[in-house]
Amino acid sequence: MAAPSLSPAGSVVSEPAGARRRTRAGSRAERLAPLVLVAPAVLIIVVLRLWPLVLGVNFSFTGDGDRNGMMVGFDNYLTLFSDPLFRTALRNVGVLVLLLPIAVAIPGLLATFIYLRVPGHRLYRGVYFFPAVLSPVIVGAIFNLLLAFDGPLNRLLGGLGLGPVDWLGDPGVAVFTVVGVHVWATFGMALVVFLAGFATLDSSLLDAAEVDGASFAQTIWHVIVPSLSRTIQFVFVTTMIGMLTSMFGLLYVMTSGGPEGSTYLPEYYIWIQQGQMNQPALASAASTALFLIMLVVGLAQIGILRRAAGKED
Structure with a gap:
């Protein structure tokens, strides 16, 4: 049965029922198309990420050894926070958070120099990214040689009259040494991300800042950072x-967690408990704690940066 409708001339014409059904079917397909396209990715995330995460959290409430498979409540978490090594790992997480702005500022500044096309910027682009393709084992072996107590760096410092530094043997220095090596080995990836961000930057803003007489530091803080x-x-x-x-x-x-456990991080602690101590439930509890730490720190960082960007606007 056809429904009446008005033609442009004002006369009544009928619209076939089949056409209406096809229109409704077409609109329904358009609404479902994005869900169908996203479904495989969502399924992979649920099966390979979220479900194992749920299983791991559940396993963290079970026991090890004689209590294997038994629900023990929060015993594993109480054991964690009473373990000096895990508390050291948490303290080192705090060190990482404090050093994070430096780890982000280094590739950000280098990307700025490359974007502004300083002399040799094409060479720098490749040189800066090169460490990112090296294996951590290779990087660690290289810096073990460079930072040895009788290694080249200490010989150079000795020639300058500064005396040797026990870079990997001093508990107060070792964690900063390892973090510094990690930043050197990985900042190339952040550099690429920053360069991609610069591709969206409106160059007219930089021209306006130059016309207004802004210094380099002012241009970075008031133009580049907000953009x-x-x-x-x-x-x-x-x-x-x-x-x-x-x-x-x-x-x-580089350190195997030493000296005196001073370079422990949650990731290394998890491996020790699982791989050497054969305590998978305790390792699961440490993994859950690490996940919560990353979640809290990540959300806090996003919140702080958004508020800072809002004030700048």
Whole structure:
């Protein structure tokens, strides 16, 4: 049955029912198309990420050894926070958070110089990214030689009259040494992200700042930082995640958690409990704690950066 409708001339014409059904079917397909396209990615995330996460959290409430498979409540978490090594790992997480602005500022400034086409910027682009393709084991082995107590760096310092530094044997220095090596080895990826962000920067803003007589520091703070606020947020979060979850190779090769456990991070502690102490439930509890730390720190960083960007606007 056809429904009546008005033609442009004002006369009544009928619209076929089949056409209406096809129109409704077409609109329904348009609404469902995005869901169909997103479904495979969502399924992969749920199956390979969220479901294992739920299983890991549940496993953290079970026991090890004689109590394997038994629900023990929060016993594993109480054991964690009473373990001096885990408390040291948490303290080192605080050190990472304090050093994070430096780890982000270095690639940000270098990307700024490359964007402004300083002499040799094409060479610098390749040189800065090169360490990112090296294996952490190779990087650790190289710096073990360079930073040895009788290594080249200490010989250079000795020639300058500054005396040797026990870079990897002093508990107060070792963690900063490993973090510094990690930043050197990974800042190339953040550099690429910053360069991608600069591709969206309106160059007229830089021209206006130059006309107004803004200094280089003022241009960075009042033009570049607000324009790249989302890029900076992304680099902050990914750099923090990288520090918390990608330093195992360096730690294992350079210090093995020493000296005196001073370079322990949650990631290394998890491996020790799972791989050497055969305490998978305790390792799961440490993994859950690490996940919560990353979640809280990441959300806090995003909130702080958004408020800073809002004040700048």
